[in-house]
Amino acid sequence: xxxxxxxxxxxxxALHRQGRxxxxxxxxxxxxxxxxxxxxxxxxxxxxxxRQGRxxxxLAAINQALTQSPDAITLLATRAxxxxxxxxxxxALADFDRVLAAQPSHAETWFGRGGTLRRLxxxxxxxxxxxxxxxxxxxxxxxxxxxxxxxxxxxxxxxxLADYDRSLALQPRQANALINRGHLLMANxxxxxxxxxxxxxxxxxxxxxxxxxxxxxxAQNHLAASFLQENRATDALAxxxxxxxxxxxxxxxxxxxxxxxxxxxxxxxAMASIDAALTVDPAHEPALNNRxxxxxxxxxFEEALAAFGTLLAAHPQSPVGLSNRAIVLxxxxxxxxxxxxxxxxxxxxxxxxxxxxxxxxAVQHLCDWxxxxxxxxxxxxxxxxxxxxxxxxxxxxxxxxxxxxxxxAQKMMRKVVGTAPPAKAPAPVLHERIRIAYLSAxxxxxxxxxxxxxxxxxxxxxxxxxxxxxxxxxxGSPIRARLERAFDTFRDVTEMDDTAVxxxxxxxxxxxxxDLHGYTAGGRPGILALRPAPVQVNYLGYPGTMGxxxxxxxxxxxxxxxxxxxxxxxxxxxxxxxxxxxxxxARPVVAxxxxxAAGLPEQGLVFCCFNSNWKITPSLFDVWMKLLLRVPxxxxxxxxxxxxxRRALMAEAQARGIDPAxxxxxxxxxxxxxxxxxxxxADLFLDTLPYxxxxxxxxxxxxxxxxxxxxxxxFAGRVGAGLLDAVGLPELIxxxxxxxxxxxxxxxxxxxxxxxxxxxxxxxxxxxPLFDTDRYRRHIEAAFTTMMDIARKGExxxxxxxxxx
Numbered sequence: 001x002x003x004x005x006x007x008x009x010x011x012x013x014a015l016h017r018q019g020r021x022x023x024x025x026x027x028x029x030x031x032x033x034x035x036x037x038x039x040x041x042x043x044x045x046x047x048x049x050x051r052q053g054r055x056x057x058x059l060a061a062i063n064q065a066l067t068q069s070p071d072a073i074t075l076l077a078t079r080a081x082x083x084x085x086x087x088x089x090x091x092a093l094a095d096f097d098r099v100l101a102a103q104p105s106h107a108e109t110w111f112g113r114g115g116t117l118r119r120l121x122x123x124x125x126x127x128x129x130x131x132x133x134x135x136x137x138x139x140x141x142x143x144x145x146x147x148x149x150x151x152x153x154x155x156x157x158x159x160x161l162a163d164y165d166r167s168l169a170l171q172p173r174q175a176n177a178l179i180n181r182g183h184l185l186m187a188n189x190x191x192x193x194x195x196x197x198x199x200x201x202x203x204x205x206x207x208x209x210x211x212x213x214x215x216x217x218x219a220q221n222h223l224a225a226s227f228l229q230e231n232r233a234t235d236a237l238a239x240x241x242x243x244x245x246x247x248x249x250x251x252x253x254x255x256x257x258x259x260x261x262x263x264x265x266x267x268x269x270a271m272a273s274i275d276a277a278l279t280v281d282p283a284h285e286p287a288l289n290n291r292x293x294x295x296x297x298x299x300x301f302e303e304a305l306a307a308f309g310t311l312l313a314a315h316p317q318s319p320v321g322l323s324n325r326a327i328v329l330x331x332x333x334x335x336x337x338x339x340x341x342x343x344x345x346x347x348x349x350x351x352x353x354x355x356x357x358x359x360x361x362a363v364q365h366l367c368d369w370x371x372x373x374x375x376x377x378x379x380x381x382x383x384x385x386x387x388x389x390x391x392x393x394x395x396x397x398x399x400x401x402x403x404x405x406x407x408x409a410q411k412m413m414r415k416v417v418g419t420a421p422p423a424k425a426p427a428p429v430l431h432e433r434i435r436i437a438y439l440s441a442x443x444x445x446x447x448x449x450x451x452x453x454x455x456x457x458x459x460x461x462x463x464x465x466x467x468x469x470x471x472x473x474x475x476g477s478p479i480r481a482r483l484e485r486a487f488d489t490f491r492d493v494t495e496m497d498d499t500a501v502x503x504x505x506x507x508x509x510x511x512x513x514x515d516l517h518g519y520t521a522g523g524r525p526g527i528l529a530l531r532p533a534p535v536q537v538n539y540l541g542y543p544g545t546m547g548x549x550x551x552x553x554x555x556x557x558x559x560x561x562x563x564x565x566x567x568x569x570x571x572x573x574x575x576x577x578x579x580x581x582x583x584x585x586a587r588p589v590v591a592x593x594x595x596x597a598a599g600l601p602e603q604g605l606v607f608c609c610f611n612s613n614w615k616i617t618p619s620l621f622d623v624w625m626k627l628l629l630r631v632p633x634x635x636x637x638x639x640x641x642x643x644x645x646r647r648a649l650m651a652e653a654q655a656r657g658i659d660p661a662x663x664x665x666x667x668x669x670x671x672x673x674x675x676x677x678x679x680x681x682a683d684l685f686l687d688t689l690p691y692x693x694x695x696x697x698x699x700x701x702x703x704x705x706x707x708x709x710x711x712x713x714x715f716a717g718r719v720g721a722g723l724l725d726a727v728g729l730p731e732l733i734x735x736x737x738x739x740x741x742x743x744x745x746x747x748x749x750x751x752x753x754x755x756x757x758x759x760x761x762x763x764x765x766x767x768x769p770l771f772d773t774d775r776y777r778r779h780i781e782a783a784f785t786t787m788m789d790i791a792r793k794g795e796x797x798x799x800x801x802x803x804x805x
Contacts, residue, residue, distance in 0.1 A: 059082045096109055233498075236263075353388060380401075410548075437513050511533065535797075544716060576783065592703075627744055
């Protein structure tokens with residue numbers, strides 16, 4: 001090589017290094033025109049063309065150089081890389097192998113060969129090549145990154161993550177490795193939080209990386225969705241906001257933000273976020289759904305119905321649209337329309353997990369007993385074999401099989417709180433007074449509030465500190481004001497998510513957390529699933545097991561939950577000596593109104609049942625109609641839920657030969673005092689089965705109306721027996737419908753005997769345990785004290801009975 005050619009070659013190499021590629025290319029061509037045999041110039045020309053993206057020309061230049069020196073290792077190695085880039089895998093592999101035959105210690109060639117073998121689906125050989133490369137160059141971050149990609153392809157995800165981490169430890173500012181790591185964490189290891197951090201690190205290196213930005217937003221959206229499922233609204237909101245910081249017009253993130261704000265009861269902000277999502281994507285199905293849910297949350301039923309209609313116009317077969325429109329229609333009392341939506345949903349997807357249970361509820365409310373019997377027959381198989389989720393309260397109206405109720409409750413709880421390992425309970429703290437927190441959204445005009453107010457007022461403040469945790473708001477009702485005064489501390493946590501409420505309870509060092517909801521409307525079992533208290537109790541609101549491992553005890557009595565029933569409770573049974581149900585002994589005995597004012601005939605015996613109409617079953621109704629047939633001039637006084645149910649029940653009466661006019665329907669009244677005044681016009685309260693009267697039976701007994709009950713197989717169907725036992729009228733408890741009918745008929749036909757029971761009830765009201773709130777208070781406090789003693793000894797919860805004073 002002459003001095004002039006060498007100088008020109010060095011100049012071309014300098015231009016190449018400076019990125020002045022067209023000039024370097026021109027100079028290389030000048031050199032080759034003068035010295036076509038000069039392979040260094042041919043090699044540099046090929047590399048320069050490749051850097052400009054002109055791979056076919058680059059390959060031609062390398063091939064031309066190889067005609068001068070067919071075994072030149074540098075040329076062969078370069079050509080192998082170009083053939084790899086052109087996806088000519090077999091030819092590339094042949095060149096890599098020729099290089100390695102001559103230079104087996106060339107790490108770069110082993111590295112390139114590994115990548116080619118991966119493309120040829122020869123994973124084992126590729127891993128071997130990467131291992132050889134790393135043996136020669138253990139600090140080459142690229143090898144770890146590429147081997148991680150291969151390991152991910154092979155499903156060896158943890159090994160892949162380890163290699164990404166080794167690569168980044170050697171060279172932290174590798175945006176490509178960080179993105180790859182993010183994909184692995186997101187898609188394969190379900191670690192969206194770590195994935196988001198990896199994408200964010202890539203964006204910190206180069207904020208223009210579209211793939212990193214897209215991955216970051218997707219990871220944050222995944223997190224937001226997960227947090228919403230776990231009722232962690234604050235965390236969901238933070239994740240959605242993080243996504244929106246990168247992509248302010250991401251419809252998914254705007255929708256998740258709206259969902260989180262809805263959960264936090266910040267409805268105006270939630271609607272603004274949903275509207276923004278729909279501006280980006282007017283057909284966005286989840287956002288259209290969330291718009292309806294916001295209206296539903298604030299009881300704007302017509303607007304909610306219209307919103308779900310818009311969703312179904314855009315997505316006619318939308319399962320969530322049909323399901324949620326059915327919910328709104330049910331809340332509006334339009335159960336027939338709700339049932340039609342649910343039947344459409346089941347026709348499209350017979351295995352839909354919640355549609356069958358929702359249909360079961362709609363049919364109950366319609367008193368459509370033909371379909372009710374079909375559903376009742378199918379229910380056990382649906383729960384046990386087809387995975388249907390039946391709302392727990394709905395199932396109580398169909399079945400008193402305690403094993404089936406327990407199984408369904410466990411499935412419902414897994415839906416609510418997932419399958420994550422249970423949280424660890426805090427260790428008990430020795431306080432001067434036991435701290436009891438009652439959790440409820442029903443500190444408002446609601447049976448639970450009226451039942452519990454006197455108990456809260458009477459708790460022994462020398463031994464107990466009583467805290468109210470309100471999960472729902474109230475418009476300033478007298479019962480809310482009374483409860484706020486009664487609690488030592490009252491916290492409205494409506495706008496806090498489950499995690500925040502659980503954290504509050506932990507900071508307050510609550511000893512015993514008492515859930516007054518279970519599966520009734522407004523309940524938030526996700527709070528206690530986070531295990532904020534050493535002792536957690538299921539009480540009063542839901543008549544049965546919650547099927548939750550994080551609930552330690554259920555408050556019961558010997559009638560509703562004998563210890564023989566323990567296998568069907570996830571909680572340990574605690575029996576109070578009399579009825580488990582508290583009563584307000586401070587409420588006045590209201591002077592009865594007249595029969596005429598109550599809409600009743602002046603003459604004839606009045607059977608009554610003020611339970612919700614959906615609790616009435618065909619077999620029970622048969623008994624009631626036989627009683628009307630055999631007791632002339634008698635009437636059946638029922639609560640009026642809605643016109644459709646009233647018409648259905650009147651038609652059922654007529655079908656059994658009874659004049660529908662003998663069914664009298666009581667409209668809703670504004671106050672408990674008004675109801676108490678008219679209740680006394682009844683002669684005999686007829687209980688329902690398999691779901692007894694609870695608060696309504698207690699109200700009837702307080703009003704002086706004897707109750708006849710039939711004891712069922714599970715908690716909800718045994719409450720009437722517990723109440724009658726506690727009021728001193730066990731003779732009114734029966735164990736089958738024949739005995740129930742016979743007893744009701746005997747009392748209806750024997751005015752003197754019925755009057756004896758009324759007088760006994762009137763006398764017992766002042767002395768029987770059922771209405772002795774202070775005695776009840778001592779018993780439940782003894783139960784709480786025993787629970788705390790067990791916890792402080794480090795012992796597992798166990799069943800026990802509280803002895804009477």
